[in-house]
Amino acid sequence: MAKFKVVFDSDVCKGCELCRASCPRGIIEMSAGINSKGYSPASVAREGECVGCASCALVCPDGAIEIFRTEDSE
Ligand code: SF4
Numbered sequence: 001m002a003k004f005k006v007v008f009d010s011d012v013c014k015g016c017e018l019c020r021a022s023c024p025r026g027i028i029e030m031s032a033g034i035n036s037k038g039y040s041p042a043s044v045a046r047e048g049e050c051v052g053c054a055s056c057a058l059v060c061p062d063g064a065i066e067i068f069r070t071e072d073s074e
């Protein structure tokens with residue numbers, strides 16, 4: 001089964017939470033910290049549950065998310 005890595009550009013993120021709302025697995029959360037723009041950036045809480053649908057990356061208005069396939073296991 002494929003595994004995926006979800007990479008956020010935390011300094012581009014403006015904390016709009018659209019990615020969190022779009023994730024079918026509910027695994028995106030907003031960080032407790034603040035980025036250089038003064039927003040709480042998004043991050044993935046349980047990356048192992050990501051199904052690689054890329055909904056989060058497609059919905060992000062700032063292109064702050066990239067999805068990578070990391071491995072396939074049998
Ligand atoms: S790729 Fe899909 S499952 Fe993975 S974090 Fe983004 S919206 Fe959620």
Ligand code: SF4
Nearest residue numbers: 013014016017019060
């Ligand atoms: S959709 Fe993009 S800008 Fe909005 S919270 Fe998610 S990563 Fe940040």
